[in-house]
Amino acid sequence: MSNVATNFTQRTINYDQLLGDFKVLLKKNNLKFTIQREVILETLYNSDEHLAPESLHHLLQDKFPELKIGIATVYRTLSLLEDSDMVTSLSFGAQGKKYELGAKNHHDHLICTSCGTITEFVDEEIEERQHNIADELGFTMQDHSMQIYGICKNCK
Amino acid sequence: MSNVATNFTQRTINYDQLLGDFKVLLKKNNLKFTIQREVILETLYNSDEHLAPESLHHLLQDKFPELKIGIATVYRTLSLLEDSDMVTSLSFGAQGKKYELGAKNHHDHLICTSCGTITEFVDEEIEERQHNIADELGFTMQDHSMQIYGICKNCK
DNA sequence: GTCGCTGCAAAGTCTTTGCAGAGAG
């Protein structure tokens, strides 16, 4: 690969650390650590997919059938995690959001409009440029997201 | 402003031309040119906002009460326009999409998380970089979108 | 005239909320 700083992301923290952060967060807000919240965090951690609430719910039902986790709990937990900046949501194309754990390095998305595959990438030049632009416009940048849509190698 | 290629967008075509394109599109697909479709196009053209279907519907009811345009027609026309690449949809934050006419220059969005204001910008360096990245990953780029979230000048 | 379009209302999705019992601290 050339001089393009295009690197695939890596998980930056291990699960125990993530779980610890989650427990701290809960404690700080007087919330309880429940088995449902734990398996949702764990499932997000172990998934390389960008999960829609419904897909996550199915995964949970498959992996933890005895818990009978309700879809409402999935939505509530995702909102909680998103509000606490532990997960990020993306809304591509049609309707519905997809969630991914924020405990990965920051990255942007390349989305194949044919097969729907999402590829992640990071480009330092763009990252830096975004900061500059925000500064120039008197904006305090909190976050950003970028998507490139096209046809992937396999679909061509 | 410094050397940052940050320019605000300008409308690239006039309304008559846009309307002409729309008529051609309709004819090509054996669709009819109706007053409802025309006022929707016109309202989008005259709006500097990114419009949600509901907001657009309200605008239309205010401006053309005698037409009694139904919300279903708004949705159907927006889908038509989006499928034909005449409008683009964005889905920020919460739920629901917002639409804008595609007949503007390409631009990206800076979104204030406090007041919700959307500022548009273009940066050539980023544009170019996106093409390079897509190429490197064997991707044929069709489109892209970028959002920067933060706190705007006024809200600070 | 023909055939697509429209408004209306009903039906679908996706998401949130109310509630009573269950469970964490």
Added chain:
DNA sequence: CTCTCTGCAAAGACTTTGCAGCGAC
């Protein structure tokens, strides 16, 4: 024990669809 969570079901919000009459061509 207390007070939050959970699953369920009902309610909401947003979008799509079926239909009969209307209107563009």
